[in-house]
Amino acid sequence: MTAPRQLAATARHDGRWWLVSVPELDVVGQARAVRDIAPAAAEVAALHLNVPREDVDVHVTVHVSEEAERLWEEARQLEDEARAVQQRAAQLRREAVRLSRTDGYKLDAVAAAFGVTPGRIQQLAADPAAP
Numbered sequence: 001m002t003a004p005r006q007l008a009a010t011a012r013h014d015g016r017w018w019l020v021s022v023p024e025l026d027v028v029g030q031a032r033a034v035r036d037i038a039p040a041a042a043e044v045a046a047l048h049l050n051v052p053r054e055d056v057d058v059h060v061t062v063h064v065s066e067e068a069e070r071l072w073e074e075a076r077q078l079e080d081e082a083r084a085v086q087q088r089a090a091q092l093r094r095e096a097v098r099l100s101r102t103d104g105y106k107l108d109a110v111a112a113a114f115g116v117t118p119g120r121i122q123q124l125a126a127d128p129a130a131p
Contacts, residue, residue, distance in 0.1 A: 002055075003057075004054065004055050004056055004057040005045075005049070005051075005055060005056050005057065006057050006059070007022055007024055007025065007041075007045050007056060007057070007058045007059070008022070008023070008024065008058070008059050008060075008061070009021060009022045009023075009041040009045070009058050009059070009060045009061070010023070010060070010061050010062075010063060011031065011034075011037045011041070011060055011061070011062045011063065012063045013064070016032070017030045017031065017032060018030065018031040018032070018033075018034065018036070018037050018040075018062075020037055020040045020041045020044065020060070022041060022044060022045050022048070022058065025045060025048045025049070027044050027045065027048045028044070029041065029043065029044035034062065037060055037062060038058065038060050041058040041060050042056055042057075042058045045058050093114075093124055094124050094125075096114070097110060097114075097121055097124040097125050098125065100113070101125055107121050107122055107125075
């Protein structure tokens with residue numbers, strides 16, 4: 001048994017229909033609803049290749065307006081940057097606790113200095129991955 005042929009497709013809304021394109025095969029199909037896009041892509045690919053539908057595996061990328069997609073991507077990038085900044089902040093907190101403890105300060109003193117509980121200081125001191 002051979003693995004299904006892997007294909008990529010795109011779908012764009014056009015009036016009342018979704019146009020489904022499989023560029024590798026240079027074929028286009030239509031779907032009425034989003035739930036119909038993947039089956040339509042698989043059907044048009046299978047018909048074009050003259051193979052059973054289960055012999056194709058089509059990954060579909062649904063597109064909306066370019067502006068909406070640009071905004072979504074910008075938001076994703078900002079979230080990635082924010083995660084990186086949060087990780088750096090956590091690393092700096094762990095380093096501040098480590099340095100304070102190395103300098104001989106007790107848990108309660110470090111907690112008071114940083115405005116957190118002694119338990120949180122203990123957590124930061126013990127776990128290098130603590131947020």
